[in-house]
Amino acid sequence: MKSAPIHFGTIALILDQYLKENSFTSIFFLVDENTHVHCLPILLADLDNLYAYEILEVDTGEQNKNIETVENLWLALADLGADRHSLVINVGGGVITDMGGFMASTFKRGIKFINIPTTLLSQVDASVGGKNGIDLHGMKNMVGTFTEPEMVLIDPKFLKTLEQRQIKSGLAEMLKHGLIHDRDHWDNLVQLLSHNADDLAPFIMDSIEIKRQVVEQDPYEKGLRKILNFGHTIGHAIESESLETEFPLLHGEAIVIGMIIEAFLAESKGLLNAEERFEICDGFASLYALSTIDLTLFPHLIEWMSHDKKNKNNAINFSLVNKIGECTYNVICTENEIRLAFESYNNWVA
Known part of the structure; x- marks a missing residue:
């Protein structure tokens, strides 16, 4: 499965040309209440031509x-007369592009869709790979498809609509790309003095390229693509648990904690040396406010981990860094090993 073309910069020109060259019976913009107000008007104002459309x-x-x-x-879609010649344009963060891609790829067995990711997280992560999906009773991305969009259109100016907390959430995935595949990328991001849209824009395509290279070698996650899940086995469990609280963590915030705990796990398994584990922890600590995990929740977290998609034969399966810039996968860890990694994290944070 070849990755969808990704366009970075002046995206309205690309979208205009595409809509001119294709005769869609109807066009649908999928947004949430935030992107409806802050992002869709920017996009529509930049288009040269007016097109009939509906907003979902x-x-x-x-x-x-x-x-x-x-x-x-x-x-x-059915009530509005959508057919197999309709187009869905997803304008939003990872939730919108994940869910919109799933909606489009299953409606009438599949209609075309375009992703316009508007958060840093969705630009560097959800924009590449053709994964679409939804959560099932809190279990992350349990139902979905592998379907590529027609194209991905990335405009860094949408990042100016985000709060710093959202920027930092996306930065977490960029840092992950460095840890699993490119030490220079990690070093560049950790050394940045500020993390605003202008500072991060030069590194967005670097992150996208890292993920694209991995995905194109293993589009259906049979092997190498699993390295993109570093930090996510534990991070997704923490995120799912936090969604049941009054103040849920953002995805990137949970993944940062997951990456640190999984670094301790990699060290305990003899994969990662203490010096690089410390460098990873120190790098994240310089960027994120971290707190301990309530270990009375550990049985719940293990239950969430037991549903991770990488698991096989009821064993919890991890992708773990073995040095900064390199990652291995299919590492089985016991419940006791995982708990000890949580305890090491808590001791370090405290």
């Missing part, structure tokens, strides 16, 4: 990335 709006947040929301979207 969903509530913002990971907690809404579920089958109930998608069912309502399918019904809306």
